[in-house]
Amino acid sequence: MIIAKLVCEVCGNETDVPVCCEQSMIVKDDYMLCCCKSEDCGYQPIPECCGQKMNYVRT
Numbered sequence: 001m002i003i004a005k006l007v008c009e010v011c012g013n014e015t016d017v018p019v020c021c022e023q024s025m026i027v028k029d030d031y032m033l034c035c036c037k038s039e040d041c042g043y044q045p046i047p048e049c050c051g052q053k054m055n056y057v058r059t
């Protein structure tokens with residue numbers, strides 16, 4: 001299982017990557033996708049903090 005966090009470069013705020021189908025979502029082309037890439041799951045935008053997109057960090 002992939003464990004990842006989203007971290008803000010500016011303020012250091014950390015948040016867990018959203019989970020879909022019991023796995024952390026993956027980042028592709030500025031969007032977060034479900035690992036299973038099912039069309040039912042779709043995608044969602046990367047959360048923003050301090051006016052910029054948060055960094056995806058694997059732990």
Ligand SMILES: [Zn+2]
Nearest residue numbers: 020021034041
């Ligand atoms: Zn899913």
Ligand SMILES: [Zn+2]
Nearest residue numbers: 008011049050
């Ligand atoms: Zn921030």
